[in-house]
Amino acid sequence: MSAKLNLQDYLCDIPADVKKEVDWSFAIADKIESILQQENISHKELAKRMGKTEAEVSRWVGGTHNFTLRTIAKISTAIGVDLIVV
Numbered sequence: 001m002s003a004k005l006n007l008q009d010y011l012c013d014i015p016a017d018v019k020k021e022v023d024w025s026f027a028i029a030d031k032i033e034s035i036l037q038q039e040n041i042s043h044k045e046l047a048k049r050m051g052k053t054e055a056e057v058s059r060w061v062g063g064t065h066n067f068t069l070r071t072i073a074k075i076s077t078a079i080g081v082d083l084i085v086v
Helices: 007-012 016-038 043-050 054-062 069-079
Strands: none
Touching (some): 016 069, 043 054
16 A cells, blocks of 8 residues: 655655755845845846846745756846845
């Protein structure tokens, strides 16, 4: 007889570092979106400043993008706010 697994069972199997990576990705995306709203910068304007497409910016703020430090640095420069402070 097989046991029925639910979502919580699967989530328990995800390594802590992967959970942290996902949490950080969403936190960075939320911070980008918040700064864009505060500074009245549209996704289209950020894309233009960075030489990217609006669709790419939309993916970034969607929270599922795997940000590199280079991308974070470029976004920070384009919006004039450090996204990460160490």
